Amino acid sequence: MDNNGKTNLNPSEAAIYSQPTRLTGAETVWATMVGEGVRDVFGYPGGAILPVYDALRKFPIRHILVRHEQGAAHMADGYARASGRVGVAIATSGPGATNLVTGIATAMLDSIPMVCVTGQVSSKVLGTDAFQEIDITGITLPITKHNYLVNRTEDIAPALREAFRIAKSGRPGPVLVDITKDAQQNSAIFDFAAAAPAPYRPHPMLSADSVAIREALELLRTAKRPVILAGQGILHSRAMEQVRTLAERAQIPVACTLLGLTAFPASHPLNLGMMGMHGESWVNHAIQQADLLIACGMRFDDRVTGSLSTYAQNAKKIHIEIDPAEINKNVRVDVALVGDLKEILETMLPRMPKRDGAAWLRTISTMKGSAAVHDIQQLPDNGHLYAAHVINDIWRETGGEAIIVTDVGQHQMWEAQYYKHEQPRSLVTSGGLGTMGFALPAAIGAKVACPDKEVWVVAGDGGFQMTSAELSTIVQEQLKINIAIVNNGYLGMVRQWQEAFYEKNYECTPLISPDFVKLADAHGIRGAHVNRRAEVIPTVREARQHGKVFLIDFHVEQEDSVYPMIPPGAALHEMIRRPKPSPLVETATEI
Amino acid sequence: MLHTFVALVEDKTGLLSRVTSLFRRLNVNITSLTVGGTETAGVSRTTIVAEAAEDRAPRIMASLYKLEGVLEVDNVGRHSAVVRELALLKIAASQKTRSDLFQLAEVFRARIVDLAPESLMMEITGSASKIEGLVQILLEGNYRILEMARSGRMAMRRGHHTSRVLEALGDIPQRTEPTTLTGDPKHETLDLMAEEDQV
Numbered sequence: 001m002d003n004n005g006k007t008n009l010n011p012s013e014a015a016i017y018s019q020p021t022r023l024t025g026a027e028t029v030w031a032t033m034v035g036e037g038v039r040d041v042f043g044y045p046g047g048a049i050l051p052v053y054d055a056l057r058k059f060p061i062r063h064i065l066v067r068h069e070q071g072a073a074h075m076a077d078g079y080a081r082a083s084g085r086v087g088v089a090i091a092t093s094g095p096g097a098t099n100l101v102t103g104i105a106t107a108m109l110d111s112i113p114m115v116c117v118t119g120q121v122s123s124k125v126l127g128t129d130a131f132q133e134i135d136i137t138g139i140t141l142p143i144t145k146h147n148y149l150v151n152r153t154e155d156i157a158p159a160l161r162e163a164f165r166i167a168k169s170g171r172p173g174p175v176l177v178d179i180t181k182d183a184q185q186n187s188a189i190f191d192f193a194a195a196a197p198a199p200y201r202p203h204p205m206l207s208a209d210s211v212a213i214r215e216a217l218e219l220l221r222t223a224k225r226p227v228i229l230a231g232q233g234i235l236h237s238r239a240m241e242q243v244r245t246l247a248e249r250a251q252i253p254v255a256c257t258l259l260g261l262t263a264f265p266a267s268h269p270l271n272l273g274m275m276g277m278h279g280e281s282w283v284n285h286a287i288q289q290a291d292l293l294i295a296c297g298m299r300f301d302d303r304v305t306g307s308l309s310t311y312a313q314n315a316k317k318i319h320i321e322i323d324p325a326e327i328n329k330n331v332r333v334d335v336a337l338v339g340d341l342k343e344i345l346e347t348m349l350p351r352m353p354k355r356d357g358a359a360w361l362r363t364i365s366t367m368k369g370s371a372a373v374h375d376i377q378q379l380p381d382n383g384h385l386y387a388a389h390v391i392n393d394i395w396r397e398t399g400g401e402a403i404i405v406t407d408v409g410q411h412q413m414w415e416a417q418y419y420k421h422e423q424p425r426s427l428v429t430s431g432g433l434g435t436m437g438f439a440l441p442a443a444i445g446a447k448v449a450c451p452d453k454e455v456w457v458v459a460g461d462g463g464f465q466m467t468s469a470e471l472s473t474i475v476q477e478q479l480k481i482n483i484a485i486v487n488n489g490y491l492g493m494v495r496q497w498q499e500a501f502y503e504k505n506y507e508c509t510p511l512i513s514p515d516f517v518k519l520a521d522a523h524g525i526r527g528a529h530v531n532r533r534a535e536v537i538p539t540v541r542e543a544r545q546h547g548k549v550f551l552i553d554f555h556v557e558q559e560d561s562v563y564p565m566i567p568p569g570a571a572l573h574e575m576i577r578r579p580k581p582s583p584l585v586e587t588a589t590e591i
Numbered sequence: 592m593l594h595t596f597v598a599l600v601e602d603k604t605g606l607l608s609r610v611t612s613l614f615r616r617l618n619v620n621i622t623s624l625t626v627g628g629t630e631t632a633g634v635s636r637t638t639i640v641a642e643a644a645e646d647r648a649p650r651i652m653a654s655l656y657k658l659e660g661v662l663e664v665d666n667v668g669r670h671s672a673v674v675r676e677l678a679l680l681k682i683a684a685s686q687k688t689r690s691d692l693f694q695l696a697e698v699f700r701a702r703i704v705d706l707a708p709e710s711l712m713m714e715i716t717g718s719a720s721k722i723e724g725l726v727q728i729l730l731e732g733n734y735r736i737l738e739m740a741r742s743g744r745m746a747m748r749r750g751h752h753t754s755r756v757l758e759a760l761g762d763i764p765q766r767t768e769p770t771t772l773t774g775d776p777k778h779e780t781l782d783l784m785a786e787e788d789q790v
Contacts, residue, residue, distance in 0.1 A: 141609060142616050146659040149605075166659060204663070205653050324653035328646070 020191040025153040025184040026051035029117060030059040032160040035192045038088055040448050042066055042075040046092025048132060049119030051184035064448060064477055067469035069096050071441035073103020074467070076114050078442030081428045082403055083449035084235070086113045086167050093119045094132030097178070098139065102435060104174045105143040109432025110259060111236065113172035115163045122182040123151035137178050145173030151180040153188035157195035169200040171323045172236060205324035208337040208344045213351075216294075216318045216335045220250060221353045223292035223316070225360045228254045229275065229304075232431075233297015233322065233341050234263035240424055242345035243296055244268070249349070251357025253364055255283045257298045258416055259431045266400065266420035272364065276304035277566045278413040281575055282367040284566070288573040289363075290315040297321060297341050300330040301432070310571035320344050381533045387411055387486045387556045391418040393536045394456060394484060397544065402454040403428060403446050407439035407463035410492035413562040415458050437466030440483070444470060447479045454482070454544070461487040461513045471523045474549045482543045483551040485516050488558045496561045500576070501568075520551040527551035593622065594648050595640050595668040595746050601660040602628075602635045609658050610637060617651065619643045623676075623743030634662065638745050667746045677742040678722045679704075680713045683735040692734070699725045710737055719744065 015021065016031055023031060029052050033041070040062045045053045056063055066072040069091040076087030087107075091100050097118040107114045120126070121133040137147045146166050148159040156179060163175040220226065234243050240263055247254050247270045254264050255275040264271050272283045284306075287293065293315045298304070305311045308330060317333040319326075320341050327336045337344045391414050394402075400420045405428040406412040412429055421427050428446050430438040439459040447455045464485050474481055495509040520527035530539050530552055543550035564575035600606050607626060614621050623640040643651065648666050655664045667674075684692055689711065696703055696713055699721065705712035715722055722741065729736055 137605070138608075141612050145657075203653070203656055205649075205656060323657070325650050325657060327649070327653070329650060 016190060017192045020189045020194070022187050023190040024051065024055065024187045025156050025179065026055040027058065028153065028156045028188070028190050029160065029179065029184070030055055030061060031190055032157045032192065032195070033088065034059055034061065036161065036164045037085070040064065040079065041088040041090055042072040042079070042445065042448075043090030044069050044072060044092070044096060046094075046096045046119065046132070048093035048121055048181050049090065049096070049117075049184075050092075051181065052090070052117070052119065052179075062448070063090075064444065064473065066441070066473055068467065069099035070103050070437065071444075071467055071470045071473065073100045073114070073116065074106065074435075074438050074441035075445035075448070076116070077103060077107045077110075077112050077438075078405060078428050078445030079449040080107075080112045080114055080172075080445075081110075081442070082425055082446035082453070084238075084425065085449065086115055086164055087445060087449075089114065089116045091116070091118050092132065093121055093136070093178075094134045096132075097134060097136035100176075101139060101143070102433075102437075103441075104140055104176065106430050106433045106435040106438060107174040108143045108145070110430065111172050111232065112174065113167040114174040115160070115167050116174060116176040117160075118176065118178045119184070120149065120151075120178045120180045123180045124182065126151065126180065136176065140176050143174070144176050147176040147178065149178045149180075151183050153183045153186040156183060156188075157190060157192065158197065161192075161195050162197035165197045165200060170203060171233075202339075203322075203324055206322070206339045207324075208320075208339040208347070212335055212337055213344070213348055216337060217348060217351055217353070219292055219316050219318060219335065220294070221355070223355075225286075225290045225363075226250070226252045226292040226294060226357075227272075227286055227290040227315075228252050229287075229293055229295040229298050230254050230256045230260040230263045231296060231298025232257065232259035232263065233320075234260060235297075235424055237297060237322070237341040239296070239342035239345055240264070242342055242349065245349055246294075246345060246352065249352055250355045251361065252294065252355075253286060253357075253361060255279070255287060257301070257304055257431070258429060259427075260298060261416060262421045262424050262427045263297075265422050267422060270361075272368075274416050276301075276572075277306070278417065278562050278564065279304075280368075280417070281564050281577065282364055284564075284572045284575060285367050286364050287312055287315075288571070293317045295319045295321070295333070296345075299323075299326045302330070305330060306566045306572035306574070307569055312572070383532070385531060385533050385536070385554065385556050386560055387414045387488070387554070388418050389533055390484065390486060390530075390536055390554045390556065391415050391458065394458070394540055395419040397537060397540045398454060398456070400426075402426065402456050403443075403450060404456050404458055405429070405439050405443035405446055407457075407459035408434045408436045408493075409460045409463060410488075410496065410560075410562050411458055411460045411486035413493075414486070417562075436460075436463035439463060440467050440470045441473075443481050443483075444473055444477070444479060447481050448477070455480075457481060457483040459483070459485055460492055461485055461489065461516075462491045462511055464516070465513060468519065471520065471525060471549075471551075475523050475525065479549060480547065481549050482540075483520075483549065485551070485553045486556055487513065487516070487553050488556050488560065489513070490558060492560075493562070495559070496565075499559070499561065500565070516551060516553040525549050525551055527553065530554045592645050593640055593642055593668070594651070594666060595638065595672075595674065595744060596648075596652065596655065597665045597667050597746055598637045598639065598655055598661055599629065599663040600635050600637060600658075601662065602633050603660055606635075606658075606660045607637070609660070610639070610655065613654055613658060614639070614641060614651075617643075617647075617654065619647070619651065623741075625743040625745050627745075638743070640744050665748070667748055671749045672746050673749060674718055674744055674746045675716055676719050676722055676744050677714070677716050678725075679738075679740045680715070680726070680729070680736055681705075681710050681738040682713065682729060683709060683737055684711045685709065688734070691732075695725070695728060695732075699728075701725065 072089040076089040080087035121130040319333040491509040517527035563578040701715035
């Protein structure tokens with residue numbers, strides 16, 4: 001190893017992958033990423049990562065300069081959610097690294113494959129509280145699948161390659177690689193092939209033996225009222241076809257988790273919609289009345305079960321899941337098939353008996369009422385602008401084909417209820433951690449990952465302000481993104497809880513915002529205010545036709561609430577229904 | 592209930608904090624933890640005793656396995672196993688009281704490993720209850736325990752059990768499930784009698 005930090009790397013040569021070559025640590029970072037198939041990274045430079053930035057121009061990688069490192073992490077996350085590829089975020093040491101933390105935790109809770117690279121102070125001063133030194137591997141230990149502190153140049157490629165393997169294998173998740181400045185500056189022999197990680201070792205407690213599969217098939221054969229619970233694991237396992245075949249062959253209705261919404265086409269006749277706290281009544285009633293639940297790649301989160309003691313009491317449960325630590329965590333199951341969902345379903349499907357599910361589907365259909373009354377488009381315009389109308393109109397105009405990236409709160413639930421997703425990975429949303437400020441940066445990531453797709457941000461006025469600095473990133477990167485702000489002047493979901501459970505004590509939830517259209521204008525972004533229902537569709541059309549980023553500030557009803565709603569601690573069927581009379585009619589009987 | 596997990600982990604910086612951090616995250620208190628070498632270079636053996644409801648053990652094991660560098664996890668509490676702890680006790684003792692302590696040590700198969708004018712040091716190996724028994728007798732006899740150090744539990748399954756992982760790493764004999772013999776209560780008694788130290 002020499003310390004002059006200089007090599008004769010010729011970037012146009014792929015030779016560095018076919019023969020061992022001397023590279024600096026900084027060059028090794030990029031060379032390894034290129035070798036791993038990385039094309040885009042999101043980052044922010046700083047002292048301890050400067051060598052890496054200095055070497056960037058030699059490599060065919062697009063770097064998106066963010067305005068805050070939290071944005072970099074959310075962009076890498078949105079990139080991964082929209083494309084299924086590993087997202088990459090880069091930051092410097094100290095505050096750069098700590099700013100990533102919320103984004104890493106967001107990815108961890110939702111099992112998103114992501115690699116974060118952070119600079120670290122030189123190994124000589126590690127542990128001395130040097131300028132911008134922070135123990136980021138210690139900080140991120142519980143919110144990463146794994147992390148590394150690399151302080152030798154020759155360890156960079158093996159650590160990074162293993163990081164990519166860990167991020168995307170099994171149950172995916174974020175991995176952080178912290179590299180000291182001297183390791184970036186020194187040079188070592190780069191041997192991409194020799195740096196290959198040990199092969200992926202499946203979790204030793206996976207088990208889907210023939211006995212368990214036979215039991216599952218037997219439960220499926222005898223079930224009268226089965227429901228499939230579709231989670232994000234279907235997307236991770238790429239088992240959309242298999243789940244669909246299972247549903248169709250056995251005529252089983254499908255209820256989706258928030259992150260599983262795009263795993264099954266919304267227009268499919270067997271799709272019931274979203275389950276849980278803000279799921280439609282017939283979905284939750286179907287689960288409560290079921291005699292068999294087939295949980296596919298979901299984890300019985302408290303937001304989908306309601307009170308556990310009353311959850312689906314009459315149902316046997318089959319849990320198909322890749323993470324053994326999820327089995328019997330919240331809900332005790334009768335048959336656990338622990339492994340890759342796609343493989344397990346492929347084993348089961350040939351032996352799957354045909355069932356007649358007509359009676360059960362009829363029962364659910366009766367609960368659901370006539371489809372026409374759910375069509376909020378048909379309702380007369382009473383002069384008010386409801387968020388649900390906004391979402392519904394965006395859905396109509398985009399044909400359900402756009403990638404919608406939401407923030408967290410009321411608008412997120414309305415999106416889940418009123419935008420009917422047809423394409424896998426077309427909803428990017430923070431489920432587990434519920435991170436406000438997620439939407440705008442995650443949308444940037446989604447657009448970079450899928451430049452040919454239409455991308456919409458749907459955010460509230462509160463969450464949008466948390467990361468609105470990334471508007472500049474959109475302009476600098478010339479990305480065509482449509483931004484819909486659902487502006488009700490409140491931290492809406494918190495206000496809704498104050499209304500329901502804190503006697504309307506609206507403490508600290510009314511919120512002053514800037515004029516978002518003027519804010520857009522300051523960034524050179526075109527925008528428009530929408531106050532009336534009749535303006536929604538023309539403005540959405542204008543945004544879509546505009547060649548550049550476009551922002552719409554929708555001034556919606558201020559004290560509108562998301563219904564149905566399961567109060568905390570209540571059973572899944574004990575929903576607070578939509579108040580009557582409601583412009584958003586729920587069932588035929590309630591007109 | 593108390594669970595005893597044995598985890599074979601890669602001997603790497605930070606791995607122990609990953610293991611302990613996991614228990615903290617799961618809100619499970621570790622009552623004792625020992626770490627040391629194994630028959631394989633680069634592999635450490637940790638014995639973790641933790642207080643948790645009985646049905647939480649599978650999830651704790653599954654979560655341990657999810658940590659990179661954790662090679663194998665065993666819940667030895669569910670099997671017939673030899674469980675040992677080492678304790679060092681420094682007891683105030685004058686010339687007069689010494690001989691009584693020597694007798695006590697003999698009964699408990701403890702050893703006197705240090706003798707000073709005002710104190711002596713006892714070393715005892717055995718199950719936690721045996722150590723606690725000695726401590727209780729000492730206290731009841733109005734002896735002053737000046738210092739006590741306990742190692743925490745170590746555990747090893749009885750019979751010809753061998754780690755699957757270590758098997759794969761080297762040519763260690765094939766794994767066999769413990770035979771019924773090892774579960775024999777007589778065996779337990781025998782072991783208790785034969786726990787005198789060789790050194």
